[in-house]
Amino acid sequence: MPGKQLTPTDEFVKGLWRENPVFIQVLGMCPALAVSNTAINALTMGLATTFVLVMSGISVSTLRRFIPREARIVSFICIIATFVTVVDYVIQAVSLELSRALGAFIALIVVNCLILGRAEAFASKNTIGRAVLDALGMGVGFTAALLWIGVLREILGAGTLFGVALFPDGFQTWTVMVLPSGGFLAMALWLLLVNWIRDRQEKSAKAAQGVTR
Amino acid sequence: MSGPAPVQQQPTSAWSMYRAIVGIGAFCALIIVTAYQATADRIRENQDRFLAQASAEVLPAATSTVAVKLAGDGSLALASETGELPAFLGYGPDNRLVGAVIAAQGMGYQDNIRVLYAYSFDQDAIVGFKILDSKETPGLGDRVEKEAHFLANFERLDASLDPAGDALANPIVTVKQGQKTEPWQLDGITGATITSEAIGNILNQSASRWVPALEGSAGRFAERSTPEGR
Amino acid sequence: MNDASLWSIFLNSALINNFVLAYFLGICPFFGVSSRLETAVRMGGAVSFVMLVASICAYTINWILAAVDAPYLRIISYILVIASTVQLVEMLIRKLSPATFRAMGIYLPLITTNCAILGLALFQTNRNYDFVQSVVYSLGAGAGFALALILMAGVREKLDLANVPALVKGTAAALVVAGILSMSFMGFAGLGR
Numbered sequence: 001m002p003g004k005q006l007t008p009t010d011e012f013v014k015g016l017w018r019e020n021p022v023f024i025q026v027l028g029m030c031p032a033l034a035v036s037n038t039a040i041n042a043l044t045m046g047l048a049t050t051f052v053l054v055m056s057g058i059s060v061s062t063l064r065r066f067i068p069r070e071a072r073i074v075s076f077i078c079i080i081a082t083f084v085t086v087v088d089y090v091i092q093a094v095s096l097e098l099s100r101a102l103g104a105f106i107a108l109i110v111v112n113c114l115i116l117g118r119a120e121a122f123a124s125k126n127t128i129g130r131a132v133l134d135a136l137g138m139g140v141g142f143t144a145a146l147l148w149i150g151v152l153r154e155i156l157g158a159g160t161l162f163g164v165a166l167f168p169d170g171f172q173t174w175t176v177m178v179l180p181s182g183g184f185l186a187m188a189l190w191l192l193l194v195n196w197i198r199d200r201q202e203k204s205a206k207a208a209q210g211v212t213r
Numbered sequence: 214m215s216g217p218a219p220v221q222q223q224p225t226s227a228w229s230m231y232r233a234i235v236g237i238g239a240f241c242a243l244i245i246v247t248a249y250q251a252t253a254d255r256i257r258e259n260q261d262r263f264l265a266q267a268s269a270e271v272l273p274a275a276t277s278t279v280a281v282k283l284a285g286d287g288s289l290a291l292a293s294e295t296g297e298l299p300a301f302l303g304y305g306p307d308n309r310l311v312g313a314v315i316a317a318q319g320m321g322y323q324d325n326i327r328v329l330y331a332y333s334f335d336q337d338a339i340v341g342f343k344i345l346d347s348k349e350t351p352g353l354g355d356r357v358e359k360e361a362h363f364l365a366n367f368e369r370l371d372a373s374l375d376p377a378g379d380a381l382a383n384p385i386v387t388v389k390q391g392q393k394t395e396p397w398q399l400d401g402i403t404g405a406t407i408t409s410e411a412i413g414n415i416l417n418q419s420a421s422r423w424v425p426a427l428e429g430s431a432g433r434f435a436e437r438s439t440p441e442g443r
Numbered sequence: 444m445n446d447a448s449l450w451s452i453f454l455n456s457a458l459i460n461n462f463v464l465a466y467f468l469g470i471c472p473f474f475g476v477s478s479r480l481e482t483a484v485r486m487g488g489a490v491s492f493v494m495l496v497a498s499i500c501a502y503t504i505n506w507i508l509a510a511v512d513a514p515y516l517r518i519i520s521y522i523l524v525i526a527s528t529v530q531l532v533e534m535l536i537r538k539l540s541p542a543t544f545r546a547m548g549i550y551l552p553l554i555t556t557n558c559a560i561l562g563l564a565l566f567q568t569n570r571n572y573d574f575v576q577s578v579v580y581s582l583g584a585g586a587g588f589a590l591a592l593i594l595m596a597g598v599r600e601k602l603d604l605a606n607v608p609a610l611v612k613g614t615a616a617a618l619v620v621a622g623i624l625s626m627s628f629m630g631f632a633g634l635g636r
Binding site: 037059063066067068070071074075078079081082083085086089090092093095096100101103157158173175178179 | 229230232233234236237238240241244245248249251252253255256259260263324346348350351352353
Binding site: 081082088103104110111176179180185188191192199 | 474517553566625
């Protein structure tokens with residue numbers, strides 16, 4: 001008998017923190033670091049990935065009985081690549097500037113381990129409704145994580161937030177934050193924070209158990 | 214203790230494999246092509262509008278443009294469609310040739326840089342410059358986009374030809390900030406050396422190819438031919 | 444048609460704009476496999492080989508797509524070709540060196556989702572490299588990736604023996620090391636000009 005079925009809300013919420021793709025599962029780091037040098041890039045990337053997650057989740061879940069076991073990875077990759085192509089064209093149509101800023105990284109969503117992982121681990125084994133909730137949760141969690149990194153890097157590295165200057169002219173920006181090293185360091189800082197919080201949660205959970213035993 | 218024998222999973226039949234792969238293929242193809250068709254016009258519009266805006270910025274004297282390209286023999290020819298690196302001849306309100314707008318690209322520090330520059334026939338020089346696309350480091354390399362002293366280089370960047378008319382008399386070259394002595398030199402930006410040098414290289418290579426062709430064919434294209442007659 | 448010289452393309456993809464440390468491509472295997480030097484070397488070799496093959500295939504596909512005017516099929520055809528190449532490499536390794544195959548475990552098929560390979564194909568297409576330039580680009584990228592992986596593995600092996608606070612251990616420490624490595628690689632800027 002498989003583990004207990006999560007409530008629909010839980011399916012959605014788990015992607016936000018408990019199984020956050022970037023900080024807990026440590027999946028999909030490439031785009032997380034590459035395009036998070038400004039907040040708007042991070043947001044666009046997060047939304048694009050969420051779109052692909054949801055659409056491919058729906059497709060995989062709808063077609064799950066139709067896809068034989070042996071051909072499933074190839075099928076998933078095809079489906080994901082299709083929606084990535086779609087989102088690439090949509091972004092170009094909406095804003096040429098954003099498309100240029102993100103460059104090839106929109107196309108790189110197709111190799112984001114997160115999407116293939118969710119398709120394999122979840123969408124192919126669950127109903128459409130649950131697949132959508134799971135995809136949305138992971139997508140929002142992913143976007144939030146990207147935004148965390150992007151906001152930190154933009155504020156420290158450029159002194160702006162979504163292009164709006166926050167500090168008076170004299171502010172000496174920490175340019176390293178918008179450079180690749182800054183990406184690694186920003187992620188390391190947030191990861192440390194996340195680890196610390198989880199550590200405390202575990203300790204308090206253990207303490208509570210110890211008291212009742 | 215013997216329980217029921219484990220159920221052997223049937224190997225998937227070839228038919229269901231083919232059906233799945235063809236089905237998925239058709240499904241994907243449908244979606245991709247629909248998305249492509251639905252957005253193609255809009256994307257084209259965006260690109261054209263962006264290019265028109267940029268051209269107007271670098272060559273404000275031009276009120277209309279005609280797309281051109283480099284023919285195999287190095288001369289100028291009309292282009293039926295704008296490719297990756299468009300080039301235009303700019304005509305003033307009286308339909309006389311005022312200049313050319315050329316796009317060029319080359320490797321900067323981070324990635325490719327695409328630029329647009331305007332060449333003036335009267336002045337034998339580059340008189341306008343704009344960065345179309347760059348991923349240079351914010352605060353460092355991207356200063357070439359905005360810094361006033363660097364942009365001042367392009368009020369008149371000499372690109373005159375040698376007496377033979379098939380190469381630049383003096384190659385465009387980037388020098389250290391504050392050391393510009395000749396009109397064909399680019400005064401660089403300290404702290405953004407690589408990007409400044411890259412711009413110099415891009416302009417030099419592009420101008421070396423285009424200016425001889427432009428000057429050579431200027432006579433042929435001196436007046437904008439109206440659609441009615443030539 | 445891109446005007447860059449072959450030597451500058453190689454230096455660029457190997458050092459100055461190292462795929463892992465500057466473009467953040469190929470991070471999953473970078474952090475997953477770099478804890479031991481031996482596996483790092485093998486992974487570096489496998490990825491370099493796949494990169495070379497993928498580069499040639501991408502160039503060919505792009506040429507075909509341009510001929511039939513179907514640019515919208517680029518992403519899907521690139522990724523399918525990469526997936527097939529990885530399958531082939533897997534089979535090859537299993538035949539030639541079963542020990543390596545076992546040692547690499549799950550990370551071999553994961554090369555398919557290695558952003559570095561698809562990223563390589565996309566970058567070379569965007570920059571309009573011709574055939575020779577593409578091959579040199581992929582050789583440089585593979586060498587750079589292997590180099591970064593080996594350096595990282597060396598540092599992490601030593602780090603394992605050091606007294607690192609529990610919170611920082613693992614991925615967070617690796618990220619900081621990567622950040623420092625990335626900064627040091629920035630020193631290569633301007634090389635080969």
